[in-house]
Amino acid sequence: MDEIEVKITPEERDLILDHTLADEALTDRLKIAEMRGKYLVARYSISDLDDLIGFIAAEANHTEDKKLQKKLDRLIDKLERMLEE
């Protein structure tokens, strides 16, 4: 199965872990992700990355904190770009 290398910052990882209700099956690999330079690197199948984006999008819909919403939206954009590459 094709896998995508997802590179995110530790801050972005914390956004996912602290604010979304994503299943552990999707987030566990972020907790043990390898640090490369200033990025954490984890591998996701297209299906799993689609699912992760869905959970982040749901949280962006629910939050009343506009700053958090913007951060989550930016993260979705970033992950969607990785998905399309």
Add this chain to the structure above:
Amino acid sequence: MQVIRCTQKLLRELKQEPTNVVPMNHLLGSWHANLLIIERHKCVLVTNDSTLYTIFIPCLTKPDFQVFPILFGQHLFKSLLNEDFSQKQIEAVLDEHRDIQYGKTNNRRVLGSMNDLAFQLKCHIKMDGGIKATNIPELNYKLNRTILSLNNYQRPIDMLRRKLEEINT
């Protein structure tokens, strides 16, 4: 013509390349669709962008994905019939779904709402004793009565009724 904006995993299953077509003349507007795996069955959740009216299509096989536009049209028809829309209203909706193109997702708010709907439908299926024991029209009926923040806490069915009101007049 209408556009169904699919997640990457669904586009792969459909074996389709997304187009950048924008529907010109529309009553309901485009839809978003996502592939869900429930109890090892491939299912598709389709949600209308403007009303969040949702259709859950369970247990698709490989040939079903090859004729997905037809399958979607059939489920849309049954769903509207089940909701007691008039013949005139159903015809008007189906008319704009005769030609369906696939596109990429472009609305993260709709995707977020679909994530909530997916969670709800999985709960309903579990409570019903599994996907084979679930009454799908009833499930769709419940999903379309779920309030969603994107609709300012209105029910998708009410949003759709409002959209289709003018057709009967």
